[in-house]
Amino acid sequence: MGRFRDRRLNDYNTEAYNPDERYNLAYKRVKRIKGFYVHLLVYIGVNVFLIIGSNNESISSNHLFWSWETFSTALFWGIGLIAHGLSVFGRNIFFGANWEEKKIQELMEKEKSEKWE
Numbered sequence: 001m002g003r004f005r006d007r008r009l010n011d012y013n014t015e016a017y018n019p020d021e022r023y024n025l026a027y028k029r030v031k032r033i034k035g036f037y038v039h040l041l042v043y044i045g046v047n048v049f050l051i052i053g054s055n056n057e058s059i060s061s062n063h064l065f066w067s068w069e070t071f072s073t074a075l076f077w078g079i080g081l082i083a084h085g086l087s088v089f090g091r092n093i094f095f096g097a098n099w100e101e102k103k104i105q106e107l108m109e110k111e112k113s114e115k116w117e
Contacts, residue, residue, distance in 0.1 A: 036088045043081050047074040 054070040057063050064070075085093075092099075 032088045036084055039081060039084055043077055047077070050074070 050073055051070060054063075055065055
């Protein structure tokens with residue numbers, strides 16, 4: 001499914017797609033990104049609430065704050081959040097498809113500007 005979606009997004013600017021189809025693809029992409037950010041906000045809010053609640057519990061009882069039970073929800077939900085982010089933004093978040101080519105051009109321009117000639 002991921003390769004099909006990537007191919008469809010790569011062909012986004014070709015003549016085969018009419019403006020309405022391009023708008024629909026862009027709209028769906030924006031909705032997916034918005035869904036990820038909502039998921040991130042809910043993750044932060046719920047886990048802050050759980051950790052503060054666990055802190056209050058550890059103060060009133062003999063429960064340790066730095067225990068597995070305190071952070072297990074944040075850990076496993078965080079793994080799911082990372083998977084959601086990868087499905088929305090793709091696997092090449094940091095090193096995009098053209099990253100190598102752009103970096104080569106940048107280094108060549110930098111080297112050219114540093115020459116005395």
